[in-house]
Amino acid sequence: MTQALSKATYDGAVLGVSAPPTPGMLHLGIGNFHRAHAAVYTAKAMAAQGGDWGIVAVANRSRRVVDSLAGQGFLYSILELSSAGERVDVMDVHRETLVASEQTAELMARIASPEIKIVTMTISENGYCRNAVTGDLDVDGDLVSADLANPAAPRTSIGQLAGALIRRYQGDGGPLTILSCDNLVSAGHTAQKMVTQYLQATATPDGFHDWFEASVTFPNAMVDRIVPGTTDATRARVRELLGVTDAIPVPAERFSMWVIEDKFAAGRPAWEEGGAIFSDEVEAYELVKLRLLNGSHSLIAYLGGLSGADTIPASFGQDFVRECVTELLNVEYLPSIDLPSGFDPQAYIAQLFDRWSNHALGDATARVGSDGSLKLLQRVPDPALRLLNLGEMPQQLALMVAGWIACVAPPEGFDPGPIAAAMIEPAKEKLAAVTTGAGSVRAHVEKIMRGGFFPEALATHDEFVGRVAELVEIIITHGVRDAARTALDA
Numbered sequence: 001m002t003q004a005l006s007k008a009t010y011d012g013a014v015l016g017v018s019a020p021p022t023p024g025m026l027h028l029g030i031g032n033f034h035r036a037h038a039a040v041y042t043a044k045a046m047a048a049q050g051g052d053w054g055i056v057a058v059a060n061r062s063r064r065v066v067d068s069l070a071g072q073g074f075l076y077s078i079l080e081l082s083s084a085g086e087r088v089d090v091m092d093v094h095r096e097t098l099v100a101s102e103q104t105a106e107l108m109a110r111i112a113s114p115e116i117k118i119v120t121m122t123i124s125e126n127g128y129c130r131n132a133v134t135g136d137l138d139v140d141g142d143l144v145s146a147d148l149a150n151p152a153a154p155r156t157s158i159g160q161l162a163g164a165l166i167r168r169y170q171g172d173g174g175p176l177t178i179l180s181c182d183n184l185v186s187a188g189h190t191a192q193k194m195v196t197q198y199l200q201a202t203a204t205p206d207g208f209h210d211w212f213e214a215s216v217t218f219p220n221a222m223v224d225r226i227v228p229g230t231t232d233a234t235r236a237r238v239r240e241l242l243g244v245t246d247a248i249p250v251p252a253e254r255f256s257m258w259v260i261e262d263k264f265a266a267g268r269p270a271w272e273e274g275g276a277i278f279s280d281e282v283e284a285y286e287l288v289k290l291r292l293l294n295g296s297h298s299l300i301a302y303l304g305g306l307s308g309a310d311t312i313p314a315s316f317g318q319d320f321v322r323e324c325v326t327e328l329l330n331v332e333y334l335p336s337i338d339l340p341s342g343f344d345p346q347a348y349i350a351q352l353f354d355r356w357s358n359h360a361l362g363d364a365t366a367r368v369g370s371d372g373s374l375k376l377l378q379r380v381p382d383p384a385l386r387l388l389n390l391g392e393m394p395q396q397l398a399l400m401v402a403g404w405i406a407c408v409a410p411p412e413g414f415d416p417g418p419i420a421a422a423m424i425e426p427a428k429e430k431l432a433a434v435t436t437g438a439g440s441v442r443a444h445v446e447k448i449m450r451g452g453f454f455p456e457a458l459a460t461h462d463e464f465v466g467r468v469a470e471l472v473e474i475i476i477t478h479g480v481r482d483a484a485r486t487a488l489d490a
Contacts, residue, residue, distance in 0.1 A: 302403025
């Protein structure tokens with residue numbers, strides 16, 4: 001039996017070994033993506049230029065990752081998988097662990113401490129507590145209203161950040177940067193808006209808001225790396241390559257990209273040493289990624305889920321899926337984006353095709369298709385409304401919405417299959433509630449479209465809603481390939 005990964009059992013090369021014992025950063029949401037993305041850039045930055053940028057790793061509720069991380073002396077591995085081969089790196093960049101739900105007071109005190117200069121976060125779209133229709137903080141929702149009623153022990157990340165900022169101001173903790181690493185349009189602006197609106201709804205000390213505006217920054221950033229879930233096969237391969245057992249290895253593709261607005265209140269790591277791009281065109285890069293990669297990813301997942309393809313490369317390998325994605329990219333998405341300076345969209349698309357064909361990575365269709373009610377809000381309305389306002393029907397975007405409905409909220413009597421059933425949908429109960437009593441597929445789709453999941457302009461567009469309903473009907477009666485062919489032929 002192999003020994004567990006630790007500094008006593010592993011004597012190979014380590015990324016980030018120069019990380020100091022006193023952390024300068026704190027990360028909310030210590031999942032696979034952070035550990036394969038921002039943590040890697042931070043390790044490379046410190047290896048090149050040093051700096052007090054060790055990371056406090058914060059889990060929301062689960063102890064699994066943080067306990068394993070601490071138990072392994074903060075070492076973990078990244079298994080990089082591509083058609084060209086594989087490699088494994090061992091990371092050493094985290095220095096403390098916390099669980100927010102159990103250690104809320106400690107978390108807020110840590111963010112308030114002057115040693116912490118940057119808070120990064122991957123809390124998913126759901127973690128921002130944003131109303132899907134208005135785009136504002138959902139102050140009337142159960143989560144935020146509960147936090148506002150109990151400000152000493154908030155349960156949301158937004159409430160915890162707001163409470164910590166008040167403590168930081170009272171303790172003269174100095175300026176701070178909050179950097180979102182989530183897949184959101186204008187992620188920094190979104191984070192700033194949610195925190196600001198929370199602070200406006202709660203009691204703050206005199207002078208706080210002036211300090212907040214002058215001392216806390218929220219840079220925009222675009223993050224990009226496909227990072228699937230860890231499997232037993234991941235653990236077994238890492239054990240073969242390293243000769244020790246890592247409880248929390250992370251599989252990842254070779255590609256990685258991070259574009260950041262250089263707006264830091266108290267310094268930052270030299271992330272450019274790890275390949276990060278600092279740019280004033282972050283929002284343009286965000287749209288490129290959110291639509292070309294993420295939007296297409298959703299279409300691939302729903303078409304794959306309905307056609308029995310359990311991985312993204314298996315789904316994308318089907319001719320009808322590739323044709324739909326090509327149409328989506330070139331006809332419906334690309335014209336909707338003001339591209340960054342010097343950006344070559346066809347080279348980027350060619351790269352995407354290669355990434356989606358990475359059978360070595362084998363990203364699960366069900367994983368990519370999860371959280372659709374949150375993801376589609378970022379990926380469908382604006383480009384769809386652009387075409388609708390021009391008098392054109394966005395066929396592939398309608399197919400994407402139809403695929404989502406068929407997978408996670410199918411009309412009564414339709415079974416989308418086990419892959420779709422494995423997709424996690426946070427709005428599943430709400431979807432079931434709003435569709436109660438629907439007497440037809442058209443009524444079922446109308447209830448979803450007008451049930452608060454999409455902005456009013458799209459939800460009340462009769463032609464678009466009708467097209468989605470037609471495609472759902474075809475999926476149910478003739479199958480997803482016929483629905484895709486109908487969308488392509490139109």
